[in-house]
Amino acid sequence: MSSSSHNPETIVLHAGYRADPATGAVAVPIYQTTSYQFESTTHAESLFALKELGNIYSRIMNPTCDVLEQRVAALDGGAASLALASGQSASAIAIQNIAQAGDNIVSSTDLYGGTWNLFANTLPQQGIEVRFVDPSDPENFRRATDSKTRAYYAETLPNPKLEIFPIAEVAAIGQDLGVPLIMDNTAAPILCRPIEHGASIVVYSTTKYIGGHGTSIGGLIVDGGNFDWEKHTERFPLLNQPDPSYHDAVWTEAAKPLGPIAYILKARVTLLRDLGAAMSPFNAFQFIQGLETLPLRMREHCRNAAEVVQFLQDRSEVSRVIYPTINEDPEKRARADKYLQGGKGGLLGFELKGGTEAGRRFIDSLELFYHVANIGDARSLAIHPATTTHSQLSEEDQIRSGVTPGYVRLSVGIEHIDDILADLDRGLTAASKAMT
Numbered sequence: 001m002s003s004s005s006h007n008p009e010t011i012v013l014h015a016g017y018r019a020d021p022a023t024g025a026v027a028v029p030i031y032q033t034t035s036y037q038f039e040s041t042t043h044a045e046s047l048f049a050l051k052e053l054g055n056i057y058s059r060i061m062n063p064t065c066d067v068l069e070q071r072v073a074a075l076d077g078g079a080a081s082l083a084l085a086s087g088q089s090a091s092a093i094a095i096q097n098i099a100q101a102g103d104n105i106v107s108s109t110d111l112y113g114g115t116w117n118l119f120a121n122t123l124p125q126q127g128i129e130v131r132f133v134d135p136s137d138p139e140n141f142r143r144a145t146d147s148k149t150r151a152y153y154a155e156t157l158p159n160p161k162l163e164i165f166p167i168a169e170v171a172a173i174g175q176d177l178g179v180p181l182i183m184d185n186t187a188a189p190i191l192c193r194p195i196e197h198g199a200s201i202v203v204y205s206t207t208k209y210i211g212g213h214g215t216s217i218g219g220l221i222v223d224g225g226n227f228d229w230e231k232h233t234e235r236f237p238l239l240n241q242p243d244p245s246y247h248d249a250v251w252t253e254a255a256k257p258l259g260p261i262a263y264i265l266k267a268r269v270t271l272l273r274d275l276g277a278a279m280s281p282f283n284a285f286q287f288i289q290g291l292e293t294l295p296l297r298m299r300e301h302c303r304n305a306a307e308v309v310q311f312l313q314d315r316s317e318v319s320r321v322i323y324p325t326i327n328e329d330p331e332k333r334a335r336a337d338k339y340l341q342g343g344k345g346g347l348l349g350f351e352l353k354g355g356t357e358a359g360r361r362f363i364d365s366l367e368l369f370y371h372v373a374n375i376g377d378a379r380s381l382a383i384h385p386a387t388t389t390h391s392q393l394s395e396e397d398q399i400r401s402g403v404t405p406g407y408v409r410l411s412v413g414i415e416h417i418d419d420i421l422a423d424l425d426r427g428l429t430a431a432s433k434a435m436t
Contacts (some may be wrong), residue, residue: 007165016070079225088203089277101127110158161402170196208376225260301346354434365430380413
């Protein structure tokens with residue numbers, strides 16, 4: 001085995017770890033510890049001064065989390081990554097790491113409801129403005145940019161619209177203006193590698209496909225190592241000016257002996273240290289287990305979802321099916337082919353003709369699908385966003401994010417396709433009663 005392999009099936013099993021040096025254990029151990037013995041006062045001083053990287057305290061770094069971080073960074077072609085307590089904390093810290101009060105970011109309107117609330121309410125309360133733009137025209141990002149813009153933010157496969165984001169097009173605009181693109185790739189691991197298309201930072205909720213079993217909450221930030229923070233000194237003072245929270249370290253300078261990891265190094269030793277959104281080593285172990293079968297599961301998710309799409313298109317109760325392969329806009333279909341080369345994903349949406357009441361009847365009649373606020377489980381999941389995940393948004397914001405009263409989102413699992421279709425038939429039969 002070569003840890004330099006570029007094949008995802010190999011990377012998820014071998015990157016970052018071979019065997020425990022103390023015991024020879026092949027499975028990654030759960031290092032359930034708060035702190036670590038220093039070899040000497042000189043060793044401790046070197047760690048705290050960032051002259052070398054190593055374990056100090058598990059809020060900042062843990063050996064189990066480290067293996068997960070190395071594997072996902074290798075999977076995405078990044079320089080390093082940071083494990084966090086949730087996908088929400090990953091989204092927040094990804095922005096807070098380079099933006100402060102008085103700054104702004106430009107975000108796609110096509111977002112998960114929780115991210116929309118974070119950007120529309122919580123970040124502005126902290127003084128960070130979020131400017132929402134329609135991603136259908138990449139130039140909207142350029143038009144919304146000024147000297148205080150610190151990042152662009154988007155989802156690869158936006159939930160619930162499921163229209164692929166123009167990664168390379170927006171990344172190129174950011175490169176012209178000195179603005180990094182942050183991509184949430186939660187819904188498309190394996191299927192898309194945003195860094196290859198010009199993204200600088202990738203965010204994940206590991207709770208979803210990476211874990212795959214619905215047992216643990218977690219998040220990750222991957223640093224692509226491909227953005228020249230030092231070149232844009234005025235735009236990124238948090239990385240290029242002395243940081244009073246860490247002995248006046250200048251992060252672009254401090255990271256040089258360690259590699260192109262100024263961004264992720266600062267996130268680890270300042271924000272993770274101060275905010276404490278640490279992933280537990282047990283959860284990291286769970287995500288490592290999930291990661292090992294991720295390529296296999298994604299194939300089955302995509303295959304089953306494609307059959308569900310065909311099934312729903314033939315149903316009279318359904319007015320529209322939402323999936324990357326069936327977008328009416330040829331440019332958007334071409335984008336799906338360009339960025340989702342490993343498959344088109346396990347998520348799909350559809351609109352019931354009977355509106356909200358039909359959505360309720362459909363959900364309440366399902367027996368195999370779980371009615372949960374999650375995606376990416378090995379098992380099939382269904383939800384009615386207008387009354388759940390997006391219910392905190394205004395009707396106008398729901399529509400902007402792609403949620404209509406009759407919209408239902410499915411996260412298609414890896415069960416036998418005949419059983420999946422039988423359960424959907426049961427739900428649609430019940431939903432039809434709302435149309436009479």
